[in-house]
Amino acid sequence: MTAAVLPGFALLVTGLFGGAIWLLLAGWPRQRAGWWLALGEGYLLGALLIGNLLWMAGALTTEGLFLRSLPWLLAVAAVAAGLAWWGRQPAPAVPDTVDSAVTRRLAALGLLLLAALWLVILAQAWALPTLTWDAWNAWLAKAKAWHHAGAMWPVVELSLWLESAPESQLSAVAAPYPEALPRYATWLASAAGRWRDGDVHLAWPMLWLALGASLAGALRLRGAGRLAALAAAGFLLTLPMVTAHAGLAGYADLWLAAALLAAGHHASRFIAGERRAALPALAFTLLLPTIKLEGAVWMPMLLAGVGLWKLPPRWRWSALAGAVALLLLPLLLWRSIRLPLPGLGPVEFEWGAITVPVVGRLDLFWRDVGGTVAESLFLLPNWSLLFYLLLPVIAWRWRRIAEPANAMLATVLLSGTAFLFVLFFFTDAARWAENLTSLNRLVLHLVPLLVCWLALLLLPARPAVRGRWR
Amino acid sequence: MSRARLAVALALGLLLGVLLLFGFAGIELDTPLRAADRLLVEPTRLVSRDAALEPDGAGLQVVGADAQGISLLLQPVEPFEAGRYRHFSLALRDLPPVLRALLVWRVDGELRAMPIPGLFHGRATLDLAGVDGWRGRVDAIGFALLPTDYLAAEPSRQRRFGFERGSLATDSWGGALHALVTQWTAYRPWNGRSNNTAGFELSATPGPSLQAFVAGLLAITLLLALVLGGRRALRGSAVVAIALALGLLAARQAAQLVMRAQVASSAAAIAADHPQWPLAAQPQLGHEALQLSARLDPSPPPRLLVWSEDRFLREYPTWLLRRFNAASLHTPAQLTELGQALPGSVLVLAGDGGWEYDQAAARLSLHGLDLSATLLLHGSLLQAYRLDEAGR
Numbered sequence: 001m002t003a004a005v006l007p008g009f010a011l012l013v014t015g016l017f018g019g020a021i022w023l024l025l026a027g028w029p030r031q032r033a034g035w036w037l038a039l040g041e042g043y044l045l046g047a048l049l050i051g052n053l054l055w056m057a058g059a060l061t062t063e064g065l066f067l068r069s070l071p072w073l074l075a076v077a078a079v080a081a082g083l084a085w086w087g088r089q090p091a092p093a094v095p096d097t098v099d100s101a102v103t104r105r106l107a108a109l110g111l112l113l114l115a116a117l118w119l120v121i122l123a124q125a126w127a128l129p130t131l132t133w134d135a136w137n138a139w140l141a142k143a144k145a146w147h148h149a150g151a152m153w154p155v156v157e158l159s160l161w162l163e164s165a166p167e168s169q170l171s172a173v174a175a176p177y178p179e180a181l182p183r184y185a186t187w188l189a190s191a192a193g194r195w196r197d198g199d200v201h202l203a204w205p206m207l208w209l210a211l212g213a214s215l216a217g218a219l220r221l222r223g224a225g226r227l228a229a230l231a232a233a234g235f236l237l238t239l240p241m242v243t244a245h246a247g248l249a250g251y252a253d254l255w256l257a258a259a260l261l262a263a264g265h266h267a268s269r270f271i272a273g274e275r276r277a278a279l280p281a282l283a284f285t286l287l288l289p290t291i292k293l294e295g296a297v298w299m300p301m302l303l304a305g306v307g308l309w310k311l312p313p314r315w316r317w318s319a320l321a322g323a324v325a326l327l328l329l330p331l332l333l334w335r336s337i338r339l340p341l342p343g344l345g346p347v348e349f350e351w352g353a354i355t356v357p358v359v360g361r362l363d364l365f366w367r368d369v370g371g372t373v374a375e376s377l378f379l380l381p382n383w384s385l386l387f388y389l390l391l392p393v394i395a396w397r398w399r400r401i402a403e404p405a406n407a408m409l410a411t412v413l414l415s416g417t418a419f420l421f422v423l424f425f426f427t428d429a430a431r432w433a434e435n436l437t438s439l440n441r442l443v444l445h446l447v448p449l450l451v452c453w454l455a456l457l458l459l460p461a462r463p464a465v466r467g468r469w470r
Numbered sequence: 471m472s473r474a475r476l477a478v479a480l481a482l483g484l485l486l487g488v489l490l491l492f493g494f495a496g497i498e499l500d501t502p503l504r505a506a507d508r509l510l511v512e513p514t515r516l517v518s519r520d521a522a523l524e525p526d527g528a529g530l531q532v533v534g535a536d537a538q539g540i541s542l543l544l545q546p547v548e549p550f551e552a553g554r555y556r557h558f559s560l561a562l563r564d565l566p567p568v569l570r571a572l573l574v575w576r577v578d579g580e581l582r583a584m585p586i587p588g589l590f591h592g593r594a595t596l597d598l599a600g601v602d603g604w605r606g607r608v609d610a611i612g613f614a615l616l617p618t619d620y621l622a623a624e625p626s627r628q629r630r631f632g633f634e635r636g637s638l639a640t641d642s643w644g645g646a647l648h649a650l651v652t653q654w655t656a657y658r659p660w661n662g663r664s665n666n667t668a669g670f671e672l673s674a675t676p677g678p679s680l681q682a683f684v685a686g687l688l689a690i691t692l693l694l695a696l697v698l699g700g701r702r703a704l705r706g707s708a709v710v711a712i713a714l715a716l717g718l719l720a721a722r723q724a725a726q727l728v729m730r731a732q733v734a735s736s737a738a739a740i741a742a743d744h745p746q747w748p749l750a751a752q753p754q755l756g757h758e759a760l761q762l763s764a765r766l767d768p769s770p771p772p773r774l775l776v777w778s779e780d781r782f783l784r785e786y787p788t789w790l791l792r793r794f795n796a797a798s799l800h801t802p803a804q805l806t807e808l809g810q811a812l813p814g815s816v817l818v819l820a821g822d823g824g825w826e827y828d829q830a831a832a833r834l835s836l837h838g839l840d841l842s843a844t845l846l847l848h849g850s851l852l853q854a855y856r857l858d859e860a861g862r
Contacts, residue, residue: 166770
């Protein structure tokens with residue numbers, strides 16, 4: 001087998017394993033569109049689950065890791081797929097969306113173009129070494145070190161490393177970062193039997209493909225025609241920041257963005273009455289903090305959004321007011337409140353400051369970075385016309401925002417935007433906006449969900465059919 | 471919408487679109503009334519110290535490069551004030567995809583340079599208005615070709631490409647429009663900021679924004695549709711206009727990705743033929759890290775500490791040397807922790823100094839520390855020492 005085939009096979013196993021678990025969680029698809037989701041989100045789920053399982057397993061030896069894990073993964077996949085098939089339900093009475101011959105042909109052409117673009121991205125990821133800073137410094141550093149050490153030794157701060165016995169610990173600048181992705185990367189390298197940057201990079205073009213399939217599948221299930229779903233996916237996949245994170249492999253941001261999209265749109269289906277969607281929504285939500293620290297911020301926002309819109313309307317606003325009061329009262333009485341946030345530890349909120357254990361104390365006061373942020377969103381070639389179209393679409397389709405499924409997503413996106421606003425305009429993170437480092441990466445986390453939400457607003461209103469959106 | 475209204479809409483749209491384009495190109499309307507002037511870059515007057523120049527019809531064949539992988543071609547000229555010319559045009563042929571181009575000029579004996587975008591397909595026009603350094607009296611003009619930044623100089627030195635023509639020209643509508651089109655369609659290489667932001671691939675200041683221009687055109691189209699045709703015309707045209715606008719920007723991004731893939735594949739093919747010169751974020755570091763790796767026994771992997779005053783130089787070699795148990799020191803204060811390093815550990819120092827090594831005594835002096843150490847590698851960017859027992 002050639003060198004590219006082995007990591008390619010590992011990617012296939014990832015998709016099979018994750019796809020089977022996805023089928024078990026979300027149910028056997030009753031429409032063709034559901035298979036798009038199974039493919040896209042299946043790969044994402046598979047990679048994150050494999051990474052997390054390895055994380056839980058601790059200091060495993062990496063020699064033959066892929067081959068050792070293969071029978072287990074395939075067995076679990078077979079059982080999960082079998083259970084999902086056994087529990088399948090008959091096809092819905094409502095037929096699939098009917099497209100004209102012209103739109104079908106246009107959609108096929110679009111699909112071909114996207115497939116060609118995927119090959120172009122794949123070629124780059126395969127040919128280039130790990131070039132970008134956080135990729136070699138944070139996300140792939142542990143993976144490469146584990147591969148060469150032959151075991152997944154603990155990765156610790158330098159002083160601890162210097163005190164440790166040789167061949168027992170490793171050191172990296174980003175030692176406390178979540179390990180799901182680095183562990184998955186080591187697993188991929190073990191499939192290839194060598195460390196070559198390009199082998200491990202292949203996971204990122206696959207993620208790009210999965211992201212497109214997820215969005216197209218999600219929209220098809222909500223009633224979008226083939227061409228409309230593909231157009232939205234094509235728009236997302238050709239956004240310059242998305243292509244950069246797929247071609248220049250190694251960052252965790254696109255993974256977090258894809259997981260947030262999956263969690264968000266399943267949550268919105270749950271709000272719309274699809275009870276079964278709660279399982280994949282919960283699975284992807286819980287996986288968020290295991291990808292990147294920011295996931296620990298997106299997770300409670302998503303849970304709060306679902307909680308808010310699942311409440312009966314008459315309780316919703318009083319519950320919201322109560323929650324705000326519950327947060328503000330201790331601040332007023334004791335001038336500080338400490339909240340344990342998964343992945344971040346006990347976060348302390350005070351008047352004028354927030355203290356996060358892994359970040360430190362963030363003093364809150366206004367920073368004037370509006371010009372740079374506007375330049376990045378509107379003038380620099382990062383986001384195509386996404387932010388130009390945002391307000392006109394909201395203004396045009398504002399009535400559709402009131403639908404609970406869309407309103408829930410609006411709540412999540414609004415709270416996410418508020419978080420980014422406070423972060424970049426009121427804390428020292430303003431310098432990351434000023435020098436255009438992490439600003440766009442954090443915006444990227446929300447962008448696939450934002451594109452999905454805008455596309456949902458633009459869809460013609462349809463009566464929700466219970467049990468249909470799977 | 472009636473035919474008359476449609477004609478008015480098209481005429482107005484065209485006029486506003488052209489005005490918008492002129493605005494983005496920085497075109498002054500009275501330009502054609504001014505005297506035009508042109509300075510040709512002539513094949514017979516171009517000289518190069520390290521590349522061989524062979525006549526080829528009306529142009530030249532350029533062969534080879536210097537040790538830094540640069541093919542520099544300069545033409546001495548009668549000194550002129552830089553501000554006199556606004557556009558530089560260059561046409562090359564058979565340019566290997568891995569090469570990037572710089573415009574080079576000399577002022578007061580000092581060479582200045584700036585990237586020339588758009589040569590991926592052989593032809594480019596550059597707008598020099600507002601370019602930092604394009605001032606003073608210029609007495610030589612030319613261009614340089616060097617490898618893309620993740621490919622080392624050495625394996626890229628064997629090259630051959632053709633020079634067709636080049637010229638400096640005073641301000642003109644044609645030059646300004648060509649420069650704008652060059653800027654918007656030019657190959658933009660990945661750089662160290664690509665995962666954070668786009669727009670800074672060609673220079674420190676981003677050029678005119680294509681999506682702002684497209685958004686402007688879109689706004690004009692929709693506004694005209696609304697004013698002349700009402701809501702119905704707006705609804706009818708909005709979907710098509712937005713799809714075209716988004717399609718144009720998506721196609722531009724796809725074209726970028728194709729060019730980037732071509733460069734990456736070509737560079738990888740060259741590097742595969744020169745295993746000592748791997749592709750890397752800093753190719754010289756990649757080369758020296760490979761040399762050091764060959765001198766260390768990987769079983770058991772020695773502990774390896776990397777230090778440099780420069781953050782990139784202390785963290786990137788750690789990545790390159792991850793096959794050993796490597797770590798970066800984060801701050802100078804941590805240098806004192808070197809005392810805890812076990813004998814046999816390797817200290818890698820990157821950059822240009824801050825330490826002294828006495829080879830005869832095998833002593834390394836570094837930030838007030840005096841360590842017993844054996845030299846393993848003395849490269850231009852990396853130096854490596856094995857810490858001996860007495861160094862603890």
